[in-house]
Amino acid sequence: MLIDSHVNLHAPQYDEDRDAVIARARDAGVQLMVNISDRVSNFAKVRALADLPDIWCTVGTHPHEAKENPELSAATLIELADDPRVVGIGECGLDFHYDLSPRDIQAKVFRVHATAARETGLPLVVHTREADEVMGEILEEERARGPFKLLMHCYTSGPELARRCAALGAWFSVSGIATFKAAEDVREVIREMPGDRIIVETDCPYLAPVPYRGRRNEPAYIGHVLAKLADVRGWSLAEAEAKTTDAFFDLFDRIPRP
Incomplete structure (x- = not known):
């Protein structure tokens, strides 16, 4: 089963041909x-697309936008x-590369999302960039307050944060970055992720x-990401598809498994 776990189909880049995409x-x-x-x-624009039977959605605020509503x-x-x-x-978290929102506001808003994940039982979709130490500390502190599922989306951070997150039971998502020639450091971390x-x-x-x-x-390109994951992990394509499908439904358990 081919599943794209992270799309931004409400983005203006699709305003001319969203239905075709x-x-x-x-x-x-x-x-x-x-x-x-x-x-x-x-959120209303994000949610509108989830009226389609094969599209679901999340609710939250990216760290770039945290300053909008501290x-x-x-x-x-x-x-x-x-x-x-x-x-x-x-998607929520920390982005210390662009710093489009003040770091203290990013952290404050991120913790609010963690509370919501804990209370709802829904997984926390985490964005992290150049914030490994602070991210690890916040996730460990928040998990100590009570369990919640978490997904380290488009993971490109270092191996130490990956180990800390794996110890918390985190899921990891692999993106097209894994196919980039210069991204061997990302592929090294993928090889160590919990299968x-x-x-x-x-x-x-x-x-x-x-x-x-x-x-x-476009979501139509997800097969190229899956094929690279299979190559990096030494899995067959069928094995990669089966493993990622099972992992997806284990994480997003509000979605009925076919």
Whole structure:
């Protein structure tokens, strides 16, 4: 089963041909997609696509946008997550590369998302970039307050944070970056990820895999990510598909397994 666990189909890059992009995904064999919330103020647009039977969604605010609502409450996220088409909390986290929101605000808003994940039982979809030490500390502190599932989305951070997250039971998603020639450090970490907790994503419209690198990404390209994961892990393509499908439904357990 081909599943794209992280799409941004509400993005303006698709405003001219969104229906065609979704049709191409289906033609390529993609049976499920999770449309990811970039900010709570944009949730209605994110959620609208989840009216389609093969698209689900999350609710949350990306660290770039944390400054938009520094007083975001867990209660707001929990209320929105009561919608049965919402299957995760996020994308949320820390991004110390761009610092588009102040770091203290990023951390504060991130902890609010962790609380919502704990209270709803939905997985926390985590973005992390150049924040390994702080990210590890926050996740360990929040998990000590009570368990919740977490997904380290599009994981490109270091091996030490990967080990800390794996010890917390985290899932990891692999993106088109794994296909990039210069990304051997990313592939090294992928080789060490827990084999039963790996899923795949496009993060479209960003990070198109080889041979589409540099173009707008689409869910139809997820097969290239899956093939690279199989190659890196030494799995057959069928094995990679089966393992990532099982891992996806174990993580996003609000979605009925076919």
